[in-house]
Amino acid sequence: MNAVRLLVVTAVTAERDAAARGLDATAPPRPHPLPGHRMVRTTGHGVPRPVRADLVAAGVGPAAAAAATGAALTAAALWREPYDLVIAAGIAGGFAPVADLGGVVVADRVVAADLGAETADGFLPVDALGFGTTVHTCAPRLGAAVARALGAVHAPVLTVSTATGTTESAAALRHRHQDAAAEAMEGFGVAEAAAAHGVPLLEIRTVSNTVGARDRAAWRIPEALAALRDTFAVLRTVLDRAAPPPYM
Template structure:
């Protein structure tokens, strides 16, 4: 059976890159977790779907996911949702409420990674893109399995969880996580990789 999926990207260029996925509904929901959550929730309220996918380009932790590669999340984590304390950052769960983690269905994540040749790992959702080696190292220490960072996955996952619909996240790596060098980003190559992934995903995720 073909899954009825809604794919949420941040911007129009990403949406165009994934529209090869046939009958799947694709929306450019905006940048950041709040916009992504609102867009995903609106789509889920208006239509009947059995899968939500957060997709787009992102930064990769170079030793795990180099530029040009793909990452499929087996864990979607809000990396900066919490509080700064004298002892360092505490996630919101450490304050006694909320959640910072969603886990896509293992079978779907494995199938997506195998079909696309993607790395399977944690994708971090951040509200501020990493721009220094120090921040990248802090994230690596806090999240040893981190493969990529982006800005929308956790928001999409929150909306999916509230609707009782499974979620996936897939990112094509356009730049390494670390010092910001906009001239070195390979956005076109990442979008091409994203298109190639979505050409095979529908068949791979049939139930």
């Protein structure tokens, strides 16, 4: 069977390398050219279908994520190696008690939580202003299957440009997005680029800290990176056995 082609977009190299180890523990990923970005390619193993991934550390924030994702998708189209699936991935803050430390969140939707305008009556998202969208839906059937396999929360992941650092701002964010499970900083940028190229999307996050008052001593980054590695090992197995792309 044909290989599954993945593009995995993270913020930093530690997240990228954890995902790469999960996808293929048999050999280190090799550098793969993408101008202006740090991308690697896994060898790809799997039965019955190999999973081959390009992984890029895009930088922090939705703008950097969109730029790197768009560059990778354009390069793949020019090389006639299109991707079957784009995955925004990394560690994140979780909204307790929905997503606790060490947990995994598979997004059903990616939401730009702070894209809009402040008004005297409160925050207005950009779609309410008539300027675009703040929500992208992830591949529903595949996302549900991955969440089941991982025992993960399947719920919205918020994208913010400023990480939440107070109890008050966390409460305001949760009030506007009551079903959200996690907060990160790149997913919506990845989603915008994937949508422009017509490629299905997932966002997968492992929880390193609780959204709220900023307490670095309570963060569990090494544990979240280890969970990210393990998560991608499970994902590889799910993709081995999933129905052929496109993932809808």
